[in-house]
Amino acid sequence: MDIDTLLAARVRGLRKARGATLDLLAQRSGVSRSMISLIERGETSPTAAVLSKLASALDVPLATLFDAVPADTPPSPLARHAEQACWTDPGSGYQRRHLTPPGLGAPLELVEVTFPAGQSVTFDNATHLPAHLAPQQQLWLLEGRMTLTVGHQTWALAAGDCLAMVVNQPIVFANPGDRPARYVLASTVASPSFTAALAARTLR
Numbered sequence: 001m002d003i004d005t006l007l008a009a010r011v012r013g014l015r016k017a018r019g020a021t022l023d024l025l026a027q028r029s030g031v032s033r034s035m036i037s038l039i040e041r042g043e044t045s046p047t048a049a050v051l052s053k054l055a056s057a058l059d060v061p062l063a064t065l066f067d068a069v070p071a072d073t074p075p076s077p078l079a080r081h082a083e084q085a086c087w088t089d090p091g092s093g094y095q096r097r098h099l100t101p102p103g104l105g106a107p108l109e110l111v112e113v114t115f116p117a118g119q120s121v122t123f124d125n126a127t128h129l130p131a132h133l134a135p136q137q138q139l140w141l142l143e144g145r146m147t148l149t150v151g152h153q154t155w156a157l158a159a160g161d162c163l164a165m166v167v168n169q170p171i172v173f174a175n176p177g178d179r180p181a182r183y184v185l186a187s188t189v190a191s192p193s194f195t196a197a198l199a200a201r202t203l204r
Contacts, residue, residue, distance in 0.1 A: 003066075003087045007051070008042035010065045014058045015040075029057035030124075047091035052123040061135045061167070061187050062123075063109040067102045075103035092119040094173075099184075109189050115146065115181045120174035134168035136188045144181030147174045 015025050015036075022040075026033040031053050038044040039054075046054075055062045066085045079101040086097045092115075099110040139148065140162045148155045151169040165171060167187070175181045 003085060004042045004045055006085065007046065007065055007087075008040050010067075011036070011054055011058075012040040014060060014064075018058065025054070025057055029053045031057075045090045048089040048094065048096075048121050049091065049123065056124060061109065061189060063098065063100070063111060063187055063189070066096075066098045067100075067109075075101065077101055077104065089121065092116065092121050094119060094121060105189075107189055109187045111185045111187070113183055113185060115144075115173065115175045115183070117144075117175050117178050117180055120172060122170065122172045124170055134166055137165045137167055138186045139163045139165070139183050140186070141181065141183045143183075144175065144179055145177040146181050146183065147176050148172065149174075 015022075020028075022033045022036055025031075026036055029036075031050055035044070035046070035050065036054070039046050039050075051065055052062055055065055066087065079099060084097050084099060085102070086095065088095045094116060095114040097112040099112055100106055100108070139146070139157070141157045141159055143159055145159075146157045148157065148163060148165070149170075149172040150163075150165050151171075155163055157163060
């Protein structure tokens, strides 16, 4: 399954599990109905900013949109490098590799990102979860430089630095350097029972 087909299935499946129409998800996310429809049919490659808005509206971490295993394949605790889902943002060119084995319901998601020089991406993170339930992230910068604006505070990171964040406010990722940056992003994930409860409710 290619990455656009995977994203199409995940967005469509999460929307329907919550009993939401295209119009309701569009209203809740700020993404147009026509764009969501194109994404769900696999006819367009959404940007990171658009996926972030949809994930927030669906009350799931962004990594959830990339987490899927074929129905006839049992989850494995091992994710081989060649099997890890890899996605490139068509807007900024940043590349995201999903490291955590899919389908396990693990409490932590690991993602490796290669971020091009001179690019930036804004994640609105307008989560609809209570603040104390909002996902948390830690970014460990392996190579290059990054500038992160979390809410109203800006942090300049060099290789080896690690920044902890609560994902309940806008975050801007930017690479001010002249070469790509590479980092690992660790994100907390809601418990399976909590995720099931979210999936069972309807969006309003």
